[in-house]
Amino acid sequence: MAEKTLLKGNIALAQGAIAAGCRYYFGYPITPQNDIPEYLSGELPKIGGTFIQAESEVASINMVMGASAAGARVMTSSSGPGISLMQEGMSYMAGSELPALVVNVMRVGPGLGGIAPTQGDYFQATRGGGHGDYFNIVLAPASVQEMFDLAIKAFDLSDKYRNPAMILCDAVLGQMKEPVILEEKGAEAPPARPWALTGAKGRKPQFLKTLYLSDGEQEAHNLELKEKYDLMRKEDVLFEGKGLDDSEIVIVAFGTVSRIVKTAIQMAGDEGIRVGLIRPITLFPFPVEVVRRTVKKIPKVLVVEMNTGQMVEDVRLSIEDKVKLRFYGRPGGGIPTPEDVLREIKVTLDEKGF
Amino acid sequence: MAEKTLLKGNIALAQGAIAAGCRYYFGYPITPQNDIPEYLSGELPKIGGTFIQAESEVASINMVMGASAAGARVMTSSSGPGISLMQEGMSYMAGSELPALVVNVMRVGPGLGGIAPTQGDYFQATRGGGHGDYFNIVLAPASVQEMFDLAIKAFDLSDKYRNPAMILCDAVLGQMKEPVILEEKGAEAPPARPWALTGAKGRKPQFLKTLYLSDGEQEAHNLELKEKYDLMRKEDVLFEGKGLDDSEIVIVAFGTVSRIVKTAIQMAGDEGIRVGLIRPITLFPFPVEVVRRTVKKIPKVLVVEMNTGQMVEDVRLSIEDKVKLRFYGRPGGGIPTPEDVLREIKVTLDEKGF
Amino acid sequence: MKKVFSRPKSLVDCQTHFCPGCTHGTAHRLVADAIDHFGVREKTIGVSGVGCAVFIYDYFAFDAIEAPHGRAPAVATGIKRVHPDKIVFTYQGDGDLASIGTSEIIHTANRGESITVIFINNTVYGMTGGQMAPTTLLGQKTTTTPYGRNFRNDGYPIRMAEMLATLEGVAYSTRVSMHNAKEVLKAKKAVRKAFEMQIADMGLTFVELLSACHTNWRVKPLEGQKRVEEEMIPYFTLGVFKERKEKDFL
Amino acid sequence: MKKVFSRPKSLVDCQTHFCPGCTHGTAHRLVADAIDHFGVREKTIGVSGVGCAVFIYDYFAFDAIEAPHGRAPAVATGIKRVHPDKIVFTYQGDGDLASIGTSEIIHTANRGESITVIFINNTVYGMTGGQMAPTTLLGQKTTTTPYGRNFRNDGYPIRMAEMLATLEGVAYSTRVSMHNAKEVLKAKKAVRKAFEMQIADMGLTFVELLSACHTNWRVKPLEGQKRVEEEMIPYFTLGVFKERKEKDFL
Amino acid sequence: MAKIIIDRNRCKGCGFCVVACPKDLIRIDKELNIQGYLPAMIADNDNCTGCALCAEVCPDVAIEVYK
Amino acid sequence: MAKIIIDRNRCKGCGFCVVACPKDLIRIDKELNIQGYLPAMIADNDNCTGCALCAEVCPDVAIEVYK
Amino acid sequence: MYYDVIMAGFGGQGIMLMADILALIAMKEGKNVTWMPSYGVEMRGGTANCTVVVSSEEIGSPVTGYPYSAIVMNEPSLLKYEPMVRPKGFLLLNTSLIDPEKTNRKDIDKLLLPANEMAQRLGNSQMANMVAMGAFIEKTKIVSLDLAIKLLPEMFPNRPSSFISNNSRAIEKGAEFASKGGDFSV
């Protein structure tokens, strides 16, 4: 077994980015993700990279856009209010098909909110909080190991589709330490970027834009984007599934909550209740198929989130059949305990049919 | 019949705001909604109001926040990129429970995009493009008359719930002229605002904030917000329904598209095809009930939008039964023609069961 | 015996969350002092930025609102336009005002909004753990300039009082310090002056207060005061950079 | 006979969408001229703001990108940090640079990024139909100041070249005009100088070009040129506000 | 000996060159060009000095100068 | 005749008042207060002039002055 | 009844005003009407166009890809809009600025109107739009010509009576041309 290192989630993510070949970071401080810029401000200069503390999140995302346009692997990270300020830029990046990693270590909202763990930005991340018809690729780690691994994966997917990718996590994952295997094998060499702006030497000038004025041009562009999103839905769905064959009920949960759910599932097992788990790893594209397939066999579903009900919509949208679907959520920094989840499992099982 | 005036949608909206008692406007120019600030910059000073062209949309929404906190009816308007920049502020306003009207005369995205009509910001408007668990009240006019009427309604609902309200429309509605009846009867006197910041004279100091740090405080606040949203869903759903009893198929469409659909429905009628229409007027709260009820009788649904499929999710989420649901969308500034819609009606009717 | 120095009425009688020796506390008192002095507590509305001083609503005995990070001047503009007769001020840190809020402070100043801006320059982002601020001195180590601020990568410490003084809309712009009793007394005068000019509707008044953040500088409180004197003041010169005499200027 | 004046190679041979007499066209040529002059067309990357000049990618024969409104300096920062050996410039209007993009231009300048900023001051928002710009003159009527710009409500015309000259990171800051041949020739020199200093990695170079927007001023082209001379220049003084001689400054 | 060539169809008729020419050699034509503008035309190329002031001032880069 | 009263429990022990007193009348106590800080205490109130410099400099407004 | 028309020309030819007046009359007659201009960046090119739909029923789309009719006041507009007109539709073209040889459609009704010349003879070529409107209304009868003339004072409250009477004359002359179909005199 490869050697393990005890690392904080935020640091693991930053190391993942470096392992993926990311050498540019532009960002603005905000709790609870400050370890990322703090770590990278020390490391990037050592390896020929650049760290800039931007004057704002608006500037950050636009610096990211510039560096990406110039052909670099580049990232930023922030939380709640900062991510909201990046929505215009992210829409532009999706529109001009520029890859980059944007990390959201969520904090409670709406507003300034607290820094307790939450999953309240699911809608923003998966529905495109910016204007227009576009999606981010969204990855949801559930361990410090995945903070490392998925950072690499996010860069790869982002490059593959020329679309911004987001890591959506929370303070638990950002602040916690766990043993990690720092294996760089995951990191593909970044693909060539023939579209990058490098100076028109030996080739025609090229440009990146999002304004299309001639008739039908923008529509064609938007339909092309849609095709990309459809391809993601086909090719790059990631999830973890457990006990999806023989359980009485299946839980859908992501990120931090999925860990708590696992404990609850063990507790339920101890009481003889068989509970399955679907943990979406890509939130966009959402693992529609596995949900659809699973509920055909197990028509009882419990969705647990740290919000008032967001991913539950994607679960519902994945289901074509009549199933019993229950939502349990703790918003605003409340963390569900395994005991809470166990209770909800039982309630769902006990509920009358429909 | 009251007298009619021929007015541009944007101007009707501005006049509706004035009729509603709005005396404060803060905004930043962007096509295709410039008539609104241009008109108000001339009118507000005449009636003791204030018009400020803010330095940016970020400043605009925060000036709006200040004026609302001070107890005034206040509005801003923008489009696509500008609305994206307002997402942090809107999240704060929802979090600190401040009413205001935000108008989005949509333009094509993602990115700078064009100014052709589109409905690509449906997700952003209805899912809260900002961070955290909150919703905007979203109203979708479909005529110049409604640009006027719903502006008033939006202020009333916004005040009722102490929550930002949004008018979501497009360039067609903003730029078109139609006859309007300018009746102010709709405008309720703005309710008292005991929470407003007016100086602590003869009362205890009070404050507005969104940062909650003690245990459970934020969760309680978020659950309170959720209750408000549930109340909206119960009390303030608006829609137009036509032919919902005896049609073979029902179309769901809002705003500009609903007008085109009406023409298509007439054309279908001429060919002996009975088509019903549900036109959501409130996009949030979405008219879940009528959709649910209708599809029990008419299990064939066609959703038409000027995007790659956004409201269709709300339609699907409203449906509990097995129905045939088809989506037809034109994104990026393409406008569906009545002929397109008629074709889609036929395809939906012809399709094999499921 | 008569009480000759006591807590201002506008300052709530409670413990603050500030670190020992943090001069945010002093600045709070100076604001409360000025409000008391002019007897306008019942007409005052405070707007906090986001930073260690985000809790002004817990500490001041008048109306207050928490603005999004950097946007206090815009929020204050909205308030003041609705209540031109009220006293409106913002209280902002250097990250809040001179970094993310650059645009808002400049344009609010340029519009000459009759508000007072209390600007706490402590050369770091206090609340978030000591990252570089726009005012961080060259060579200064922070959690995001681990090798010291380097102008080729990070730019220069910005002098806000001077920059704002160049704008027509600004009525008063000054920089004071709070590192010893003498300077605190001068700062008190400056803060009073700023509110006085607001009451006279002269335009935007701006007071930059040099402050220490011992916690993030990782020094003892008294060492921090010394650093203010020996390192900050040489770069951030104290003084009045603008003071307008007439109301309708231009 | 030899051709002594012809279209710069860096300028695509096509019709522009600009209104008759719009000096955006002139400014485009001056940029292309400088790029040709230094032979750096194949190393140049242009960043357009959003405004009437958003289409630089259609008009210049080098790489280009369209930045979100106001954010060109941030986008240019990202590009320049990845390609320190390339020539990077932004081309921005007064709405773009002096209003929504205030924060970006100030901090990019303060960091002393080695980029060139071409700033077209035409006292209005051209593209969106003639609304007030931060540079709109007092009393000037625009579609959002129908009664003329009034400083009590709308603030003052901002002088960017002067303000930026106060920042350490700025190597060169100048204001020129394009309203007649003599001034165009001076402007040409200024633009060349700005690129020359960028090539020498001196810091940020800034050229403000006074420009007319006849369409939104609702005057004929020649009247517009006159207005630049008679109304704009008295307020927006022409000249060099800063020119640094050494590279490593401070 | 010098001369200029005005690209008649590129010209938008702003008249800047007319004012710029120290020798007063340029005037506005009376026929519309394909864009619908009344373009500038050289009235008297013989006296042109090739100073290029007309070209420098042309926003549409419609003038070439030879010497 | 003057005196000061230090709110022992409000004090955070920064020591600013100690340095500020021109008469050197204040020192830091050796016992923790309820906050866990070593607070300032007046060592010699008899010589206090009531100049209030100690109070002006106290970030925690923990000092009252009487005269 | 349903009728739609696209009016197009250079900015400055008074296209929007013409559309405005048509829409106003329709409104006064109690009909439903929509007026939809081109807007935004598109305008920079110096072209202007506006679609007016008049109907006794609720109006669906205010934009239309296949109008019943078009008024084209300059050549670029002819090229753009002639192909869109419905078969058997109606095209009014301003022969003062358009070479009638440039039209292609055989399946539509055309009126060749020398609008600028006529307006010129009436004293001001700026009134070409009014001439066109008169001709269009006379030809299509979608609104009342009398009302058009009667409404002028209301529409231009601040203009001198000579302005009103000149424009009335222009409308009438246009109508006359349309009814007589060709020859004109002032």
Next chain:
Amino acid sequence: MYYDVIMAGFGGQGIMLMADILALIAMKEGKNVTWMPSYGVEMRGGTANCTVVVSSEEIGSPVTGYPYSAIVMNEPSLLKYEPMVRPKGFLLLNTSLIDPEKTNRKDIDKLLLPANEMAQRLGNSQMANMVAMGAFIEKTKIVSLDLAIKLLPEMFPNRPSSFISNNSRAIEKGAEFASKGGDFSV
């Protein structure tokens, strides 16, 4: 096996370091482990706390409302965490800064450890955390004490050997105290 502990005290008492070491040892032993601190604004108050979970299985939540054990190094922490400990759980309290009379729970196992005094006698009261850790490990046996000592050089590669040996001594003394249960000498 599953075990969790909340460690709490003032900032500066080395709480995080103690938690770090515990987590490291667990990791080296091949166990699953999570380390979860308090963070952000909470820290301004001057308190520090950290939860460490050690398990042979995959670990669910790294935060816990009902830990098996708690190490409280000052009084505010006692007040906050004593009530949370599970019945039959274990509480280690630093009697150098906490009055043992202030504990309430009868249903848990307690170790009253004068950590600061012991560290003081070892030459540096800063090592109170090491003393506590030694005692905790000895008492709970969730990780190996030997490994804890063996790992010190690796964990502090830049410190002089005297530092290492002092800390080893502190750990040992803490363990000794725990095994002997009370009396201590240096």
